[in-house]
Amino acid sequence: MFCVIEVSELTKRYGPKTAVDELSFTVRPGRVTGFLGPNGAGKTTTLRILLGLVRPTAGTATVLGRPFRDRPRGLRDVGALLDAGDVHGGRTARGHLRFLARGNGLPRGRVEEVLDEVGLTDAAGRRIAGYSLRMRQRLGIAAALLGDPPVLVFDEPLNGLDPEGVWWVRGLFRRLADEGRTVFVSSHLMSEMENTADDLVVIGRGALVAAEPLAAFAARAAAPVVTVRTPEPEALGALLTAEGASVERGGTTGPEQEANELSVAGLSVTELSVSGLSEARIAEVALRHGLLILQLTPRTPSLEAAFRELTADHVEHRTTPLAPPPAADSHHPGGPA
Numbered sequence: 001m002f003c004v005i006e007v008s009e010l011t012k013r014y015g016p017k018t019a020v021d022e023l024s025f026t027v028r029p030g031r032v033t034g035f036l037g038p039n040g041a042g043k044t045t046t047l048r049i050l051l052g053l054v055r056p057t058a059g060t061a062t063v064l065g066r067p068f069r070d071r072p073r074g075l076r077d078v079g080a081l082l083d084a085g086d087v088h089g090g091r092t093a094r095g096h097l098r099f100l101a102r103g104n105g106l107p108r109g110r111v112e113e114v115l116d117e118v119g120l121t122d123a124a125g126r127r128i129a130g131y132s133l134r135m136r137q138r139l140g141i142a143a144a145l146l147g148d149p150p151v152l153v154f155d156e157p158l159n160g161l162d163p164e165g166v167w168w169v170r171g172l173f174r175r176l177a178d179e180g181r182t183v184f185v186s187s188h189l190m191s192e193m194e195n196t197a198d199d200l201v202v203i204g205r206g207a208l209v210a211a212e213p214l215a216a217f218a219a220r221a222a223a224p225v226v227t228v229r230t231p232e233p234e235a236l237g238a239l240l241t242a243e244g245a246s247v248e249r250g251g252t253t254g255p256e257q258e259a260n261e262l263s264v265a266g267l268s269v270t271e272l273s274v275s276g277l278s279e280a281r282i283a284e285v286a287l288r289h290g291l292l293i294l295q296l297t298p299r300t301p302s303l304e305a306a307f308r309e310l311t312a313d314h315v316e317h318r319t320t321p322l323a324p325p326p327a328a329d330s331h332h333p334g335g336p337a
């Protein structure tokens with residue numbers, strides 16, 4: 001299978017801090033791939049390495065088979081939005097895009113096309129300093145589209161967009177992917193990717209957590225769990241496990257806490273969390289063995305909850321303020337390593 005972006009054993013250390021940790025994944029064309037991870041997971045660092053702005057400590061990151069630094073075609077090969085705030089505020093949007101077009105040997109007419117595409121034509125003569133974050137995001141997307149590139153990389157492009165803007169960006173990504181381009185989009189929110197991405201690359205603390213189609217991630221990580229309340233947890237639990245389910249035992253309530261007929265019978269009730277079997281199958285197993293079930297409640301965790309759970313061990317707890325990044329090998333845009 002041809003993969004446009006290939007990251008292999010990539011590591012980036014800043015002093016004692018490992019920002020990216022032996023990370024390997026691939027990104028395919030014709031798909032929108034979400035690059036997900038909690039804040040500080042290493043997404044921006046990975047994207048900056050991919051775009052040749054930061055040098056890795058070890059490993060490789062290639063675009064179309066070569067490191068980005070070795071690509072002379074610039075914006076014609078890869079369009080990127082890294083930081084929407086990283087533009088000269090004194091320029092107009094049109095001036096900024098013309099400057100980029102000139103530097104990349106692109107025709108001037110292309111500037112008007114992308115301004116129109118992102119809906120900035122009317123505001124194109126205004127200084128960028130007066131732009132809202134939303135307008136800057138659109139301008140950043142226009143710059144990424146300028147060279148009509150086959151590969152597009154966006155760092156948190158939905159940040160600061162209103163619902164209409166999010167809807168528009170989603171449509172744009174879909175169209176770009178449908179045209180056969182590679183669209184790689186980072187976010188720290190699964191809710192943003194849920195209706196946007198075809199594939200997911202999930203990282204935590206710089207390391208890979210999952211790389212698979214969104215549908216596979218949903219089926220695996222957000223599989224339905226059935227809560228079963230029963231006075232016969234051992235027997236039922238063993239039977240369900242034998243049927244292939246995975247069973248977790250929850251709390252038990254005694255007869256005095258059960259405000260129903262069971263309190264009369266003097267039974268304690270235990271809650272089991274069962275995954276891997278439907279409620280109908282669970283009920284059928286219980287019936288077949290004459291076991292009493294009091295309640296069967298299916299629940300499907302949200303994808304956001306599944307993502308948070310998966311990356312919970314990988315969340316960086318910033319209890320002390322971060323030291324400003326060193327000037328060399330800057331984390332901030334505009335300072336290639």
Ligand SMILES: Nc1ncnc2c1ncn2[C@@H]1O[C@H](COP(=O)(O)OP(=O)(O)OP(=O)(O)O)[C@@H](O)[C@H]1O
Nearest residue numbers: 014019039040041042043044045325326329330331
């Ligand atoms: N230049 C730098 N110097 C020191 N540490 C850095 C530098 N750049 C990034 N880091 C650290 O590396 C880790 C990964 O940061 P990175 O910005 O890549 O994460 P992220 O997933 O993009 O998170 P966010 O969404 O918060 O930007 C963080 O702990 C960050 O503080």
